[in-house]
Amino acid sequence: MNILPSAIFQEFQARGLIAEHRGGDRPIRRIAPIEECAAGDLVFVDHAKYLPRVRQQPPSAVVAPAAIADELGDIEGLAVLVAPNVRLAIALLKQAYADRDVRDSEWPRIHPNAVIHDSVAVPEDALIGPGVVVGKDVELGGRVVLMANVVIERGAKIGANTVLHPGCTVGYNCEIGSDVILKAGCVIGSEGFGFAQDEKRRNHRIPHTGKVIVEDRVVIGANTNIDRATYGATLIRAGAVIDAMCHIGHNVEIGEDCILCAHTGISGSTKFGKRVIASGQTGTLDHITVADDVVLLHRAGLNSSIKQPGMYAGGPAQPLQQYLKNMAVAARLHEVWSRLKAVEKKLAELTKP
Known part of the structure; x- marks a missing residue:
C-alpha cells in the first residue's frame, strides 16, 4: 500500500x-x-x-x-x-x-488436482484450487474463487465474484448469488431434519428435495449449515450476514440485510423480515414469523411470532424493558419469597379467631 x-x-x-x-x-x-x-x-x-x-x-x-x-x-x-x-x-x-487478495494464489489458476465435470464451462478468470470437485451441469460466474477442497454438486449455480473458502460444500441444484462469501467449512444445501415415526416409534427419513437460494452480497460464516427445503427453497435474501456455527433449518427465509450472530439456530419454516438482528445463541421454534427491524438479545428464545419492530430478549422472548425489569427482580427472588412468607405468617396471626 x-x-x-x-x-x-x-x-x-x-x-x-x-x-x-x-x-x-x-x-x-x-x-x-x-x-x-x-x-x-x-x-x-x-x-x-x-x-x-x-x-x-x-x-x-x-x-x-x-x-x-x-x-x-x-x-x-x-x-x-x-x-x-x-x-x-x-x-x-x-x-x-488492506483486504486479503483471494486471487493471489500460489497454485495454477486451475489446479491439476481439481475434478471438474466435462459439462461445466469454466470462466477464463475463475480460480480453482487443489482438491475442488465440480459436478455435472454446474454454472460458474465470472471471477469466482473456489479454494481448496470445495465441493459443488450437480446442477448448482455460483454467481459472479463469489468466493468459496476451503472445505465449503454447495449441494445439488442450490443457487448462490453474486458477490457472496462462503467461509471455511460451511455447508449449503444439506438435507433438512425431517422424520416420521411408525407405531413402534421407529424413525423414517422424509426426503428433502427442495434447494437453498442465497441471494447477492451475502456473507456466511465458517461451519454454518443451511438446510435445503422439503419442497421449494430455503431463502437467504440479499445482504444478509450470518456468523460462524449457525444452523438454518429447511424452508426458512432470512430477510434482506439481517444479521445472525454465532450459534444462532433457526427452526424450519421460520421467516425473518428485513434487517432483523439476532445476537449470539438466539433460537426459534418452527413456523415463527419475525417482523422487520426486530433486535433479539440475551439468548432470545422465540416460541411465538413477533409482529412489531423493537428489541426483545430472553426466553421466552419479551420486550427488552420488561425483560430487564424481570431480570432485576429475579436476582432478589429469595429475598422476595422470604418477605412474602413473613407477611403471610403475620397475616395469619392477625386473622386468628
Whole structure:
C-alpha cells in the first residue's frame, strides 16, 4: 500500500464516505491500529480518548468524525479525513486497500488436482484450487474463487465474484448469488431434519428435495449449515450476514440485510423480515414469523411470532424493558419469597379467631 490521503478523498468523496480532507498529504503505507500508529500509517479515531496517542505518535493520516477532526488541526503535517460514519469508513477503506487478495494464489489458476465435470464451462478468470470437485451441469460466474477442497454438486449455480473458502460444500441444484462469501467449512444445501415415526416409534427419513437460494452480497460464516427445503427453497435474501456455527433449518427465509450472530439456530419454516438482528445463541421454534427491524438479545428464545419492530430478549422472548425489569427482580427472588412468607405468617396471626 502506498497512497496519498488526497487520492483517498478523491475516490470516496462522491460516495459520501469522506466529506473533507484537511492538513497534510504524506504517503500512507499501511492501515494500522491506533495502539501502534506511527509515521506512514492511516488510523481511525472515533473517540476523544485516542487523541493523546495520536499526539504522542503522529501517523500520516487519521479518519475521524468532524468533532474529533477539529481537535487535530494543530498537529503539523497530519492529514485528517473527515468521515460522517467512521465505522463504515473502516469497512470500505480496508476492503479497498488492506483486504486479503483471494486471487493471489500460489497454485495454477486451475489446479491439476481439481475434478471438474466435462459439462461445466469454466470462466477464463475463475480460480480453482487443489482438491475442488465440480459436478455435472454446474454454472460458474465470472471471477469466482473456489479454494481448496470445495465441493459443488450437480446442477448448482455460483454467481459472479463469489468466493468459496476451503472445505465449503454447495449441494445439488442450490443457487448462490453474486458477490457472496462462503467461509471455511460451511455447508449449503444439506438435507433438512425431517422424520416420521411408525407405531413402534421407529424413525423414517422424509426426503428433502427442495434447494437453498442465497441471494447477492451475502456473507456466511465458517461451519454454518443451511438446510435445503422439503419442497421449494430455503431463502437467504440479499445482504444478509450470518456468523460462524449457525444452523438454518429447511424452508426458512432470512430477510434482506439481517444479521445472525454465532450459534444462532433457526427452526424450519421460520421467516425473518428485513434487517432483523439476532445476537449470539438466539433460537426459534418452527413456523415463527419475525417482523422487520426486530433486535433479539440475551439468548432470545422465540416460541411465538413477533409482529412489531423493537428489541426483545430472553426466553421466552419479551420486550427488552420488561425483560430487564424481570431480570432485576429475579436476582432478589429469595429475598422476595422470604418477605412474602413473613407477611403471610403475620397475616395469619392477625386473622386468628
